[in-house]
Amino acid sequence: MRYPAFLKPNGTIGFVAPSFGCATEPYLSAFDNAQRRWKEMGYRLQLGPNCYAQEGIGISNTPEKCGEELWTSYCGTDNDCIISCGGGELMCEILDYVDFARIRQAPPKWYMGFSDNTNMTFLLTTLCDTAAIYGPCASAFGMEPWHPSVQDAMDLLTGRKLAFDGYDKWEREWLKDEEHPLLPYNVTEPSVIRYILPDGSTNIESLRGDAGDGGGADMNRERGENADGGMDRGRGANADRGCGATVQADRTNQTDCTPQIDYKGRLLGGCMDCLVNLLGTRYDRVRDFTDRYKDDGILWFLESCDLNVMSIRRAMWQMEHAGWFEHCCGFVIGRPLCHGQEMMGLDQYRAVYEVIRKYHVPVLMDIDIGHLSPMMPLINGSIGHVVSDGSTYRIEMSLT
Numbered sequence: 001m002r003y004p005a006f007l008k009p010n011g012t013i014g015f016v017a018p019s020f021g022c023a024t025e026p027y028l029s030a031f032d033n034a035q036r037r038w039k040e041m042g043y044r045l046q047l048g049p050n051c052y053a054q055e056g057i058g059i060s061n062t063p064e065k066c067g068e069e070l071w072t073s074y075c076g077t078d079n080d081c082i083i084s085c086g087g088g089e090l091m092c093e094i095l096d097y098v099d100f101a102r103i104r105q106a107p108p109k110w111y112m113g114f115s116d117n118t119n120m121t122f123l124l125t126t127l128c129d130t131a132a133i134y135g136p137c138a139s140a141f142g143m144e145p146w147h148p149s150v151q152d153a154m155d156l157l158t159g160r161k162l163a164f165d166g167y168d169k170w171e172r173e174w175l176k177d178e179e180h181p182l183l184p185y186n187v188t189e190p191s192v193i194r195y196i197l198p199d200g201s202t203n204i205e206s207l208r209g210d211a212g213d214g215g216g217a218d219m220n221r222e223r224g225e226n227a228d229g230g231m232d233r234g235r236g237a238n239a240d241r242g243c244g245a246t247v248q249a250d251r252t253n254q255t256d257c258t259p260q261i262d263y264k265g266r267l268l269g270g271c272m273d274c275l276v277n278l279l280g281t282r283y284d285r286v287r288d289f290t291d292r293y294k295d296d297g298i299l300w301f302l303e304s305c306d307l308n309v310m311s312i313r314r315a316m317w318q319m320e321h322a323g324w325f326e327h328c329c330g331f332v333i334g335r336p337l338c339h340g341q342e343m344m345g346l347d348q349y350r351a352v353y354e355v356i357r358k359y360h361v362p363v364l365m366d367i368d369i370g371h372l373s374p375m376m377p378l379i380n381g382s383i384g385h386v387v388s389d390g391s392t393y394r395i396e397m398s399l400t
Helices: 025-038 063-075 091-097 100-105 115-130 138-142 150-159 236-241 272-278 286-292 309-321 348-357
Strands: 012-016 043-045 080-085 108-114 133-134 163-165 167-173 187-190 194-196 245-249 259-270 297-301 329-334 363-367 378-380 383-388 393-398
Touching: 012 063, 025 043, 025 138, 063 091, 063 100, 080 138, 091 115, 100 115, 115 133, 115 259, 115 272, 115 378, 133 150, 133 167, 133 245, 138 150, 138 309, 194 348, 245 383, 259 272, 259 329, 259 378, 272 297, 272 309, 297 383, 309 348, 329 348, 329 383, 348 363, 378 393
Parallel strands: 012 043, 012 080, 080 108, 108 133, 259 297, 297 329, 329 363
Antiparallel strands: 133 378, 163 393, 167 187, 194 363, 245 259, 259 383, 383 393
8 A cells, every 4th residue: 555645844735626626605715715724834735727617517627627637736746745626526527537557656645535536535545556535625624713623634634643533513504605605514413423243232223133143132232242241252253354353342330331342454435426436337446455455354434425325225235246345344434414314214324234234343333424524534545443432433544
């Protein structure tokens, strides 16, 4: 895995718009304010030709111009790292005009973005063995004041932090608009993480009694106990997949227990909307990648934007049947934009878990990644180490 050098003081941040640019409010004013902030911090800025463009359909410009801007900026020497201007709809169409062969030969540099930018952050890792940051786009850095997650993204880009804790609250309703372009995240909802352990133990009500082998988890299994009353699950049922997972429960009294969840693997993932669109195309080299790193185990992180719960279920089914999860050692799943939706008895938890339950690996859900801010920045291609007590969590990353 190729890891770029971190952004140094007074370094140059490059900006590209392979998806939407920052041509309209509130993104225009937010991007301008972000540039002011970065200049005050001592950084130089290099803007690509499409940053303020709105000539394309679902992206800033034509696929040809967006593709050329992306790979020439990445392979050029005018910047030290790249932050995408924004997400969008049709970044997939630029891929035929991105010279991935040249990118593989160029010195690696950090690329950061999310949502539609999965088309770059994911493919940099799977096609070019190059790490990339799944994190906020440029306009997020224009908010006043910065949310801790935005500072975390900057600290990751500069190498000051490689471990991050979940945030206290999340944003259900976005208040930023044309008249209030610099508003911070409107965090009002308490963060509550959900977990499913390899033995079927879970704190998700809709899965209770249905998450264990054969669907019959009794109370001892829900508390994470072995049949002989012991608590240590060791490496779990997926030890042969390279999973360094230890899941155990610490009895605090007769009626309660605190799970101690600890697992690691090579981080891979992004926005499911984009991932399933890549699946089966000539850009799908996921099986080659997961086979190459199978000894590490693949720690999938996934979130979704436009997908409803049925679409999430179909996306998970499609990835599973394409063999993407063959060497998985665990999952972290972000809050979907359809958070709380239920359709014909299917909710966001069953949509994911009923497809991957056969792997018997730890799963954390409603994690701070994706479209319901805030989002924790994650390095695609790094070794991720997830630690949780069932109510809080931390993800540490190492560059090995």
